[in-house]
Amino acid sequence: MTRPDIKQILSRIPYASFIGVEHVIIEDELTMILRYKESNIGNPFLPALHGGVIGGFMEMTAIAGLMYSGRYTKIPKPIGLNIGYLRPGKPVDSFAKASIVRQGSRVANVRVETWQDDIDKPIATLMGNYLTANSET
Numbered sequence: 001m002t003r004p005d006i007k008q009i010l011s012r013i014p015y016a017s018f019i020g021v022e023h024v025i026i027e028d029e030l031t032m033i034l035r036y037k038e039s040n041i042g043n044p045f046l047p048a049l050h051g052g053v054i055g056g057f058m059e060m061t062a063i064a065g066l067m068y069s070g071r072y073t074k075i076p077k078p079i080g081l082n083i084g085y086l087r088p089g090k091p092v093d094s095f096a097k098a099s100i101v102r103q104g105s106r107v108a109n110v111r112v113e114t115w116q117d118d119i120d121k122p123i124a125t126l127m128g129n130y131l132t133a134n135s136e137t
Contacts, residue, residue: 049089065098076130
């Protein structure tokens with residue numbers, strides 16, 4: 001199976017470079033990275049990352065995870081997202097992984113967990129449904 005170029009996919013999403021999204025592949029597993037940027041702070045008094053930045057990062061992680069599966073050639077479109085904010089995002093790098101729960105012929109269901117210091121203590125989770133009908137399967 002040929003894996004797509006995640007860097008090229010992220011370049012098609014301008015918000016990814018704006019907030020500082022990168023990726024790393026270790027042992028054929030995709031991990032997304034949100035590099036700390038002062039402009040991503042939503043509450044300067046704590047300081048804490050803006051919830052919209054965390055949500056956008058998780059949405060891009062879900063899309064990248066679906067694309068990395070090698071099943072799609074077009075970017076899947078979100079049709080329903082549910083985000084759970086569990087802890088404040090500290091002013092450090094954040095990491096996320098996507099797990100594909102189900103891939104149907106038209107819709108895929110994806111779960112994303114985002115963490116910072118400890119993978120077992122996520123700061124946020126996302127459950128999302130993505131339209132894949134226009135993608136080649």
